[in-house]
Amino acid sequence: MSNAERSSSLWRVVLDTNILVSAFLFGGVPGAILQAAEAERFTPLVSAPLKNELEEVLAEKFSFPEEMIEAACGRLWQICEWIDPKIHLDICIDEDDNRVLECAMEGHAECIVSGDRDLLRLPPIPALSILPPRAFLDRLQTAGKT
Numbered sequence: 001m002s003n004a005e006r007s008s009s010l011w012r013v014v015l016d017t018n019i020l021v022s023a024f025l026f027g028g029v030p031g032a033i034l035q036a037a038e039a040e041r042f043t044p045l046v047s048a049p050l051k052n053e054l055e056e057v058l059a060e061k062f063s064f065p066e067e068m069i070e071a072a073c074g075r076l077w078q079i080c081e082w083i084d085p086k087i088h089l090d091i092c093i094d095e096d097d098n099r100v101l102e103c104a105m106e107g108h109a110e111c112i113v114s115g116d117r118d119l120l121r122l123p124p125i126p127a128l129s130i131l132p133p134r135a136f137l138d139r140l141q142t143a144g145k146t
Contacts, residue, residue: 011042011140012081014104016114017054017096019133024072025062029133033113036140038079045107046080049099083107092118104128111136 015033023030037044054073058064064072085102092098097119104112111129113136114120120130131139 010040011111012045012107012109013037013042013136014045014050014100014107014109014112016100016112016116016119017050017057018115019113020054020076021057021062022115022133024058029137032137033133033140034076036137038075040079041140044076044080045083045103045109046077047083047085047099047103047106049085050103051077053096053099081107091122094118101125111139 015037019030019033022028023034036042051073055069058069058072059066083103083106085099085106087102087106089098089101089105091101094116097116100112100114100119103109105128109128111131112119113131113133115132120132122130
């Protein structure tokens, strides 16, 4: 299978900030998801607003210095497909959740992985699953993508 065919067969996935923070700080299931992304088991999607949110959370809530943020996020930004959302959604009370949805919708994601209860409780969105980390990892394993 060529790289183009392989890339087109991969799931397109938005990893919410809470998943990435957990992966960097604690490992566990979110860490395994990040490792699967690095191993090219799926295509992680990101947008500038999501990048900014992650970097702000790491700096402000967890006191990561700039060098540590670069060390944690540098590889991630290289493997992500960058999305520039043109749509503006106002579905969620939390504006950051709307940015996650915008990236997913514009990037034609099959899945959002999040621990955010507001996102997980949204009514079904056609062609988009919103899954907690364990359910996503289980799907990857079942599909033979891990």
